[in-house]
Structure formats: structure tokens, C-alpha cells
Amino acid sequence: MDLQIRKLKAIEYLINLQDEKILNKIEETIIEYKDSDSKVIKPFSKTQLITRAKRANKDYSMGKFKTQEQIETDSDNW
DSSP states (O other): OOHHHOOOOHHHHHHHHHOOOHEEEEEEHHHHHHSSSSSOOOOOOHHHHHHHHHHHHHHHHHOOOOOOOHHHHHHHHH
């Protein structure tokens, strides 16, 4: 389902909504989102990327990593 259809369905839901508690929750969520910096995505600087890559290489050399199979097993156990 594309974004426009989802938006229209949400609007339709809101128009028909009769429960004020649910509407209050929706409004609170919208306000929290607007007030937060979560919608601002800042790219890493070149220095940050290099630092992260060096740390990842060091961790790998020290055996601090998981295989794909280990991650899949972990996620199956969530």
C-alpha cells in the first residue's frame, strides 16, 4: 500500500473516530513527534565515518562480531 493511500485511510479513520481517549493519544503522539529531533537526520562527518570504520575493523580483528547465523538464531529467540 503506498503512502498516499495510507494517509487517506488514516484521515478517514480520524473522521469517523468517536473515542476521545484515542484521539487524545494520537494528538499527544503528533505533538511529541513535532517537538522531537527524531525527524532530523544528520549525516555522519568524514571523521565520524573513519572512526567508526577503524573501531569496526579493530572489533573484527579481536573476534568481537557475530555471524549471520548467530544473529538469525538470536532473532528467532526474541
